[in-house]
Amino acid sequence: MSEPRKPVKQIHLAAHFPGVNNTTVWSDPQAGSHIEFSSFAHFARTAERAKFDFLFLAEGLRLREQGGQIYDLDVVGRPDTFTILSALAAVTERLGLTGTINSTFNEPYEVARQFASLDHLSDGRAAWNVVTSWDAFTGENFRRGGFLPQEERYSRAKEFLATANELFDSWHGDEIVADPATGTFLSDAKAGAFVHQGQHFDIEGQFNVPGSPQGRPVIFQAGDSEEGREFAAAGADAIFSRYATLKEGQAFYTDVKGRLARHGRTPDQLLILPAATFVLGDTDADAAELAREVRRQQVSGATALKHLEFVWNRDLSGYDPDGPLPDIDPDLGEHTLARGRAQVRMYRDPLATAREWRELAAANKWSIRDLVIETGNRQAFVGSAETVAHTINEFVQADASDGFILVPHITPGGLDVFADTVVPLLQERGVFRTEYEGTTLRDHLGLDRPAARSGSAAHGERAVAS
Template identity: 80%
Template sequence: FLPQEERYSRAKEFLATTQELFDSWHGDEILADQESGVFLRDAKAGSFVHTGQHFDIHGQFNVPRSPQGRPVVFQAGDSEEGREFAASSADAIFSRYATLKEGRAFYTDVKNRLAKYGRRHDQLLILPAASFALADTDAEAEELARTVRRQQVSGATALKHLEFVWNRDLSSYDPEGPLPDIDPDVSDNHISKGRAQVRMYRDPLATAREWRELAAANKWSIRDLVINTGNRQNFIGSPQTIARTINEYVQADASDGFILVPHITPTGLDAFADKVVPLLQEQGVFRTEYEGPTLRHHLGLAHPDDVRDEQRAAS
């Protein structure tokens, strides 16, 4: 495997190389004239040469440019390197910070990194993943949320959740029984290599101690603990409550919007679209018509050519 410290360097060059391929077409090369038999105005369309630390390639890219110039690039890493990579190169971040306090801190941190790359705040969208429990009343939504969480957390899932903290194989433990009586392994060789997951539990020993106290006080099994302390739905309530809360998050600079994660697919978004979206439209914070045919249009992101022209003018 590539050493950890080199991965983002390679990723950044990989993305830059990919963008060079997309930009090797300008959008007006295809003539497709049946009478003359000429397909391309420029036979060299798509030609490229790239020489770098990780990639040394040349040739002719045979995929014409799409109407949006380049595909929209989402980034999902949360390490220091991941945040810098997003600030320099991504169009949007698929974030896990969907609470108001954490969302605002993440939003501010990443947006403040953009200036060094000559980018404006609106050129990188922060879009946390957000789950929801929607019902006619807040009380009914709370009951639905509890039911869904119990359905989502199986015994095996609960044990895997604890393994992130204990840094041990816990498959021999009974998920309906008490928490492990051994302490977490705090060595650097973490069972999970994902930095974001490790950072969620900066002090495994303190986390284990807190969870044992909670489990003892509430007579919780391993599975009960994970259900009650794990990922609660981000938005729970009536359509009015959820619409109001989403708008509050965006207005408070905790996000630029949300990527909804329904607990049932493919029909899980139907109720949200029918009951919550109209309320957001009434508040003037959700579009009533599409402004263009591409995802880039839908997200309000500028065309890459326009961004490049703006940067050249500024320099």
């Protein structure tokens, strides 16, 4: 007796507006502004035309520095997330709107009110990527510097999210009774009442934004650490992943989905969505050649040296980027050279990384620039539209992901070619929608509307966070 065939999964696609960073070829003549609203609008409309689930914005709370100077790729800055997403809600109709907002330096009432408002303005299309801040450098903007030891930041984030959910749900579960003559609530209506007492927050009052069209904004999480994976399994609707190979993706998928049962959740209640860059060409060979060209445009000689400084923690400006790697070892002291750079955290054992890179460079006869290009900037999907569509579908059907968040190297028009060539092929295969079937982001992602909380917190009695 043959085994039953596994159901064909539907692919989830989203688009990340990249801003100016190491994936962007800002020097390309096709590159436009990264701060003018017309760029955001073009990008969002392309994603919606292609029937993507959502648009995603990352967050930058401080201009990054290297060697005491503003890192040159950040000079345009980052406009405010809520301002952009609220404006995009007016020029789109179905596309989800996802913003990254920090839980370390903000307060639950403020953030919950902003997301609940965005969810109303967009008719239920808002999502929140909950992140923590890891460095005192960023905290200086908030007069908090090294606020909270790093090991306590997930504790704060967990309670922050739980508190925000109490606020989102504070209008649920009660019969809202209004005086028909005046339109005001009767005295026994408890809508919006909340009380929260915990380690990090002790607040009570009346939440002033009614329940939104999708119940609560969708919750995303981006951490890859043990704490981050567990945080996502406990309360997120989707988790980003940095694993872009099939084998690594399957291992991450299995690990995170396997954590859900102990939180009383099922595998379909958490989506896994890796970020993915891409380069398309008329043929696979054309795409491969273009990909090499793009990588060299992304990594100038100066950029390569700065990337190496993330590991070496030394000023390497005197080295030739087209020459060999430094023969001196990394400085293992406090990392003060690159400030506000997430990449610094990736290299937890600088000596081992330096040793591995020297071996790679020697075996392949790579210069510093060659090494940075080959180890840090390979695109996830390279090929013809047919090849890329096949590969994306293969990853999803093999449970390496539930879809992808696409990051083009040209802003804002870099998504257009994917929308025009790859999406129709996925639609022909029957693995991606041809039309939106619902109106909210939860509809797009196949997520149920969260049940209204019951019990003390929803009725204004004291809720104590463990």
